[in-house]
Amino acid sequence: MADNWVRVCETSDVDQEDVIRFDHAESTYAIYRSLDDDFYATEGLCTHEQVHLADGFVMDNIIECPKHNGRFDYTSGAAAASPVCVNLQTYPVKIEGDAVYINIPDDDAELR
Amino acid sequence: MLNSAEPIVIIGAGESGTRTALTIRQLGWDGPLTLIGEENTAPYERPPLSKQRLSSPDSPVATITTASELHDRRIDFLQGRRAVGIDRTSQVVSLDNDSTLPYGQLLIATGSRARPLPIAGGDHAITLRQITDIERVLEAVRTPRLCVIGAGLIGLEIAAQAWVHGTDVIVVEAADEVLSRVAPPAMASLIRHRHERSGVSFVLGTQAHRIGRHNDQYIVTLSNGTAIECDRVIAAIGSIPNCELATDAGLLVANGIVVDDQLRSSDPLILSAGDCCSFPAAGSHVRLEAWRNAHDQANVAAQNLAGSHISYVTVPWFWSDQYDFSVQVVGTPSAGATDVERHTHDSATFVFSLDVDGVLVAASGLGTGSSAAKTIRAAQMLIEDRCIVDPAALADPTVSLRAIRKTATT
Ligand SMILES: Cc1cc2nc3c(=O)[nH]c(=O)nc-3n(C[C@H](O)[C@H](O)[C@H](O)COP(=O)(O)OP(=O)(O)OC[C@H]3O[C@@H](n4cnc5c(N)ncnc54)[C@H](O)[C@@H]3O)c2cc1C
Ligand code: FES
Numbered sequence: 367m368a369d370n371w372v373r374v375c376e377t378s379d380v381d382q383e384d385v386i387r388f389d390h391a392e393s394t395y396a397i398y399r400s401l402d403d404d405f406y407a408t409e410g411l412c413t414h415e416q417v418h419l420a421d422g423f424v425m426d427n428i429i430e431c432p433k434h435n436g437r438f439d440y441t442s443g444a445a446a447a448s449p450v451c452v453n454l455q456t457y458p459v460k461i462e463g464d465a466v467y468i469n470i471p472d473d474d475a476e477l478r
Numbered sequence: 479m480l481n482s483a484e485p486i487v488i489i490g491a492g493e494s495g496t497r498t499a500l501t502i503r504q505l506g507w508d509g510p511l512t513l514i515g516e517e518n519t520a521p522y523e524r525p526p527l528s529k530q531r532l533s534s535p536d537s538p539v540a541t542i543t544t545a546s547e548l549h550d551r552r553i554d555f556l557q558g559r560r561a562v563g564i565d566r567t568s569q570v571v572s573l574d575n576d577s578t579l580p581y582g583q584l585l586i587a588t589g590s591r592a593r594p595l596p597i598a599g600g601d602h603a604i605t606l607r608q609i610t611d612i613e614r615v616l617e618a619v620r621t622p623r624l625c626v627i628g629a630g631l632i633g634l635e636i637a638a639q640a641w642v643h644g645t646d647v648i649v650v651e652a653a654d655e656v657l658s659r660v661a662p663p664a665m666a667s668l669i670r671h672r673h674e675r676s677g678v679s680f681v682l683g684t685q686a687h688r689i690g691r692h693n694d695q696y697i698v699t700l701s702n703g704t705a706i707e708c709d710r711v712i713a714a715i716g717s718i719p720n721c722e723l724a725t726d727a728g729l730l731v732a733n734g735i736v737v738d739d740q741l742r743s744s745d746p747l748i749l750s751a752g753d754c755c756s757f758p759a760a761g762s763h764v765r766l767e768a769w770r771n772a773h774d775q776a777n778v779a780a781q782n783l784a785g786s787h788i789s790y791v792t793v794p795w796f797w798s799d800q801y802d803f804s805v806q807v808v809g810t811p812s813a814g815a816t817d818v819e820r821h822t823h824d825s826a827t828f829v830f831s832l833d834v835d836g837v838l839v840a841a842s843g844l845g846t847g848s849s850a851a852k853t854i855r856a857a858q859m860l861i862e863d864r865c866i867v868d869p870a871a872l873a874d875p876t877v878s879l880r881a882i883r884k885t886a887t888t
Contacts (some may be wrong), residue, residue: 383880415540421848423855432851433797435770448497449542449773 371460371467378464380405385440390470395457396420397466398429398440398465405459405469406440407468413445413452482584483509486783487571489561489723491515493523493769494752495587496542497776498783503551507784511553511580518547518558519609525769527606527615530581532639535616564727564747573673584746586735586774588720590753590767595627595713602696603713606632606775619643620711625698625708627686629656629799634669634716637678638800645704647678648706651700652681662811664819665829665842672801681706681830717765717767728858734765739780739789747781751775757790760810765798768796793861795854802846806854809840809861822875826850830857836866850851856880863888 380399386393387410394410396419404405412419412431421432429440436450443454458469486502488495491513499513515521523540530537548555556573563572568576592605604614618624619640626633626640629651640647649656656673657666670680685701687709698706719734730736730744734756741749741757752772756765771792778790795808814831821827826845833839841857843850856879860867865886871877 381878415557417848421851423852430855432848432855448500 368472370470370472372470374407374466374468376464377403377405377461377466378398380466383424385420385422385424388437393470395401395468395470396417396429397459397460397468398424400424400427402443405456405461407459408438408443409457411453412436412450414450419454422444441462480719485510485512485580486583486585487579488513488580488585488587489523489571490585490587490589490720490752490754491517491555491557492587492589492752493521493542493772494589494776494779495585496521497773498585498587498751499548499553499781500543500551501777501780502784503553505780505784508552509582512556513553513577514556514559514561514573515550516558516560516574516610517610520557522609523769524607527609527612528635528639531612532616532619532636533642534796535612540806559805561695561723564748566727566748569747571580575699578649578709581747584751585779585783586748586754587745587752587772587779588754589772590717592713593718595686595689595715597686598606599691602689602691603627603711605635605713607717618712619645621645621709623708623710624648625650625696625706625711627651627698627711628704628712628715629653629670629680629713630659630716631657632794633712634673635800636714637673638676641673641676641678641760641801648681648708649673649678650681650684650686650700651705652683652685653731654703656680656682661807661842662807662814662815662817662829662831662840665805665807665811665844668844669800669826672803676801680822717753719756719765721754722806723749724748724754725758732763734763736763739791740774740782741790742782742786749779751779757796759792760813764794768794768795770795784834793858794856802842804846804850805842805844806850807840808854808858809838811842811885813839813842816869817868818872820873820875824849828853828854828872830867830869830872832869834866836869837864838867838872853879856883859883860886 385398396405396410417433423430427441437447443456493499521542542661560574572578592607595603621644623646623747626649635648655666687699690697721731724735735750755764797806815834816832818830826849829842831840838860843854
């Protein structure tokens, strides 16, 4: 699968321990910044009901869904608390200068 | 961990009972485990019944789990079976097919049922609690003229869905404002205005007196003497906890099965969780009818059934979806002495309730989709920590609640 690095935002667009929404090619993603200033990316919608995780709450390595408070580890995508049971897809992130990029494989962008 | 040979029996396969069963297995408890559910279906989520189920009737039922998943986890699921008695001396539950089940520990998670309308002709009114009610409710929200009695969460969600179907809706409420039990006045009136802008009308501070029927039409006579002609009547006036089994077994019951902080009833071998239990909170006992409470109590009940001694501590929280907006309320708005409003640039509105000492006791948020959620979640932490919060900061949409939390005092 060919790399497909997509520019998301400036690092300053995401607060520490927070998450923003990023829409690209008819798909939606969630971009996280940890307390240690590391950036992560997952698919944008909760796997329980299709709710934007960017409206959720970040605590340590956990994103808590805004709807029913299901939890995922956003660094690995693993479902961490019910009612969610299906893991999130994660995406590689890189920082160049002040810009945040995520790697979205081409076919993935088509699938979602 | 407790002796795994002693069977655990759970009565009620709703949110609380089913989650408890699943969690007990996740904890590694491997003894005999039975889940008794009187509804003839796999366990399902109730909240969508007044939301997605009414807007998109063909959408799949939101199941909590499947019969095969329960089977795989060796949970003996008795679908369509009703528990009819508890004998505490011999520790057995009797079922509606004349069989009995021995228990080592028992969880009563029987939930609640829709409160019937206690007026003449009240049985003409349709209520919504279970999946088998849906067909009648769906038909009612698609008639030309619908009268909804009760402006609580479920009544308003039904009104919003009826509006989607182009129905004329009139809502009758005994209190002077909608949602008076659950939301602060400023938030309640905002929600009512949103309904009124859509064309839903309200008759507040007025009780329905009687319902008469003429052919396929109904006449709802009100305490102020006026009459409403309509094609269907829906009553959404709260719910009654299903405590009869507990009462008959001699357990302490007072608006719910009375439990301690570990969710144990007056018999330590019997626990209770969800809509049917009354638990200690803020110096008294409360009973909540909220999904998260049922879900979180299941988690604690499961651990305690498996041998732990964990307390259930909570700040009440619920959400409601109406039109394109979602409301979230955390804490106890009625405990507030002053309300502070915050309006954000993306047109979300918040009402923060502070008690006489300036401690944040509740926060309510309304916005499109889940836009109010982040702030409400941060407010929950401030409420949990009993923080004294500066009202000016709460009113300022440029100050995040996370930032407020860093500087707040307790
Ligand atoms: C239409 C509707 C919309 C809602 N929307 C929201 C919302 O938006 N937000 C929110 O926070 N909450 C909402 N709620 C509330 C939430 O659904 C309840 O708080 C939750 O379902 C309670 O779970 P429970 O397990 O305690 O009870 P229940 O879900 O009622 O489950 C109890 C089960 O026990 C069964 N049972 C009872 N007696 C027996 C017996 N003797 N033998 C065997 N089985 C028995 C019942 O049939 C039922 O299946 C809504 C409720 C309804 C009805
Ligand atoms: S939608 Fe995310 S937990 Fe339900």
